[in-house]
Amino acid sequence: MFWRRRDEAVEPEAPDQQPEMSAPQPTTVARPRREASGMGLRARPSGFGARLRAILTAGSPATEATWDEIEEALIAADVGAQATLEVVDAARTRFRSGGGRSGEDARRALSTEIRDRLVRVGSGHFELGPAPSVILFVGVNGTGKTTSIAKLAARLVGDGHSLALAAADTFRAAAVEQLRIWGEQLGVSVIAQRAGADPGAVAFDAVVAAESRNLDAVLVDTAGRLQNKQQLMDELAKIRRVIERRLPGQPRHVLLVLDATTGQNGLAQAEAFSREVGVTGIILTKLDGTAKGGVALAIADRLGVPILFAGVGEEIDALAPFDPEAFVEWLFAE
Amino acid sequence: MFESLSSRLQGISERLRGKAHITEADLDVALREIRLALLEADVNFKVVKEFVARVRDRAVGSDLLTGLNPGQQIVKIVHEELVAVLGGERHHLSLDAKPSVLMMVGLQGSGKTTTAAKLAVRLRKDGKKPLLVAADVYRPAAVDQLVQLGDQIGVEVHTRPVGTPALEIARSALEVARQRGLDVMILDTAGRLHVDEAMMDELVRIVGSVTPAETLLVVDAMTGQEAVRVAEAFHARLPITGLVLTKMDGDARGGAALSIRAATGLPVAFLGTGERTDGLEAFHPDRLAQRILGMGDILSFVERVQENVDQAEAEKTAQRMMENRFTLEDFRSQLNQIKKMGPIGQLLQMVPGAGQMAGAAQEAVDSGQMKRIEAIIDSMTPDERRRPEIIKASRRRRIAIGSGTSTADVNRLLKQFVEMQRMMKMISGGKMPRMGGGLGALLGR
Numbered sequence: 001m002f003w004r005r006r007d008e009a010v011e012p013e014a015p016d017q018q019p020e021m022s023a024p025q026p027t028t029v030a031r032p033r034r035e036a037s038g039m040g041l042r043a044r045p046s047g048f049g050a051r052l053r054a055i056l057t058a059g060s061p062a063t064e065a066t067w068d069e070i071e072e073a074l075i076a077a078d079v080g081a082q083a084t085l086e087v088v089d090a091a092r093t094r095f096r097s098g099g100g101r102s103g104e105d106a107r108r109a110l111s112t113e114i115r116d117r118l119v120r121v122g123s124g125h126f127e128l129g130p131a132p133s134v135i136l137f138v139g140v141n142g143t144g145k146t147t148s149i150a151k152l153a154a155r156l157v158g159d160g161h162s163l164a165l166a167a168a169d170t171f172r173a174a175a176v177e178q179l180r181i182w183g184e185q186l187g188v189s190v191i192a193q194r195a196g197a198d199p200g201a202v203a204f205d206a207v208v209a210a211e212s213r214n215l216d217a218v219l220v221d222t223a224g225r226l227q228n229k230q231q232l233m234d235e236l237a238k239i240r241r242v243i244e245r246r247l248p249g250q251p252r253h254v255l256l257v258l259d260a261t262t263g264q265n266g267l268a269q270a271e272a273f274s275r276e277v278g279v280t281g282i283i284l285t286k287l288d289g290t291a292k293g294g295v296a297l298a299i300a301d302r303l304g305v306p307i308l309f310a311g312v313g314e315e316i317d318a319l320a321p322f323d324p325e326a327f328v329e330w331l332f333a334e
Numbered sequence: 335m336f337e338s339l340s341s342r343l344q345g346i347s348e349r350l351r352g353k354a355h356i357t358e359a360d361l362d363v364a365l366r367e368i369r370l371a372l373l374e375a376d377v378n379f380k381v382v383k384e385f386v387a388r389v390r391d392r393a394v395g396s397d398l399l400t401g402l403n404p405g406q407q408i409v410k411i412v413h414e415e416l417v418a419v420l421g422g423e424r425h426h427l428s429l430d431a432k433p434s435v436l437m438m439v440g441l442q443g444s445g446k447t448t449t450a451a452k453l454a455v456r457l458r459k460d461g462k463k464p465l466l467v468a469a470d471v472y473r474p475a476a477v478d479q480l481v482q483l484g485d486q487i488g489v490e491v492h493t494r495p496v497g498t499p500a501l502e503i504a505r506s507a508l509e510v511a512r513q514r515g516l517d518v519m520i521l522d523t524a525g526r527l528h529v530d531e532a533m534m535d536e537l538v539r540i541v542g543s544v545t546p547a548e549t550l551l552v553v554d555a556m557t558g559q560e561a562v563r564v565a566e567a568f569h570a571r572l573p574i575t576g577l578v579l580t581k582m583d584g585d586a587r588g589g590a591a592l593s594i595r596a597a598t599g600l601p602v603a604f605l606g607t608g609e610r611t612d613g614l615e616a617f618h619p620d621r622l623a624q625r626i627l628g629m630g631d632i633l634s635f636v637e638r639v640q641e642n643v644d645q646a647e648a649e650k651t652a653q654r655m656m657e658n659r660f661t662l663e664d665f666r667s668q669l670n671q672i673k674k675m676g677p678i679g680q681l682l683q684m685v686p687g688a689g690q691m692a693g694a695a696q697e698a699v700d701s702g703q704m705k706r707i708e709a710i711i712d713s714m715t716p717d718e719r720r721r722p723e724i725i726k727a728s729r730r731r732r733i734a735i736g737s738g739t740s741t742a743d744v745n746r747l748l749k750q751f752v753e754m755q756r757m758m759k760m761i762s763g764g765k766m767p768r769m770g771g772g773l774g775a776l777l778g779r
Binding site: 031072075076077078080081082140141142143144171172173174175177178180181182195226227228229259261262263264265266268286288289290291292294295314 | 370373374375376379441442443444445472473474475476478479480481482483486524527528529532533554556557558559560561563564581583584585586587589590609
């Protein structure tokens, strides 16, 4: 929907594959690939989207009830009460000044409003930057940092870039192994030390390696941490400083990996990580479920942080540049 | 956790305090605040609607209009309704069969593997012999993760060669558990989306094969509005018996617990707090409701302290306090006990009115102040620890050098210690120093 696949012509399908039949990989087995429709998005059963769509596309005039429905839809999409009120107020103003009347007009005003807010902050625009570009991945536990690194790495390798991955999550059991497996599959070298090593030292090694091998980019994985643990946030700030000191102007990107299932705590996450390490963009993951990830809109709006990529599946190519236009559609999709 | 919700409700209480009667307008304001607070806490919007409607019904009813302290009564109603939604009593795992199968399911990244290890630690503490089973065959290194955790906690982990289907791993694990006479096998499964039919089928087949006594749905406390749909979908396909709400040591308000309870009736079995393998707490609905209302969670606190504190040691210290013989040595052993209890901020959050203090205390730990204090005390001679009054200028210099601190640091510690002794004298003399507002303030006393 709001992602563009690398190769839009290719739509691999293997619908009814059973887990037992998956070909064994070196260290893990492949998941049964989910049946895809259209641009890779599955239709989802829900009366809610249908009801809203009926109200919004009907030729009948927009009433208070219409706007109430819109508010509810945004809240149900995790946009949050405050951001919802702001966006809907602005959309109403736009609707009135544009001489809008119908539900369809209301829908258009709302879509334009949301899209503008996303585009204004630069959502969807990612540039690697001059080599070596350091990309630091941060976020709370379990949002999909390591998987997102693998996916972005696959994308960059596909574009012909030379890379290294830095296993600076030295805390979680087997995190280094997880990154190593991805590195092997992608043919990308992984800079790692032993488990429990100083993550700053790993990042430093990786940056030095990137310099000496003339790599285009180095992607730094970090341990997941809850944003209210100051000690761990300090550690992250230190990793950033280590990189900065070695390579002024880097890290070029600090990407916050945000789980689309997250509710309003996403705002607290974005605020804290921005304060500590200067988040430059968001990777919104797990958008292949039913969660809309609306909190990312609130984050983009309040903190001015753009949404850069969307994670839309388990497959290595299931990461796409974020498309604000389609995201608006998605917020109200069934 | 739930701090914003509790402070909002406290704010409402403040505003209504001193009023003899609540007007409809007052009620609207209060309910609006409650509605916003619950939405901000990620309670599902449909659940919020029902909840607010129930509170309104009851507030408009008889008891409120005759009320003497309306603020108190609204808070009371909200509290009672929260308890009602969260469930009457705690969920006890039924693990009578031998071996009992305990299966962990949930979305990706919710914390299944960590929780599996925490459960193993907890069950072993209860005298059970657990077996961990690594049946996440999809995520790279997921098996390694469980094996490493098993090593850490000294619990055996059942694995099968790469390429073995999850169903086969579960079956063979059950065989092993039977042969070895183990009490419970904890089955870690791969994270999956509730809309992924093929992956959900896999779980259904595993359930059919090993018949779990408990199937726990692991839910991230940060989950937003989707929590209901996810829980309903898992519940529809699998015999879910309870929830584990993870990452409760974060600052997410955890409205997901409320939403899922309201929508599915599933009980919350445990709360996951922290990355340490002992970070698993029993869930108490009444306590959580109290915590939501900012009344603290004293019972959990006491339980945690009891589990970790060396009883004899604590009694000795208490005795010395009463006799006014509290020394720096006792202080040192207290610091050790606190360290054993885990993150101090987490503990303090359970104490009424200590919410703000928690941050400061955690900072003291994080900034290394705690370590400095320990280093200073360690650099003293036993005699100095027992009689700090003998520490004059030259001893202070020596201690500062020995502990890598400054004489100013040593002075500060000694001053604080004298202050502590003074306070203890007051306590043992029956003159309790005034504690913060907490419960009293909330109830408008």
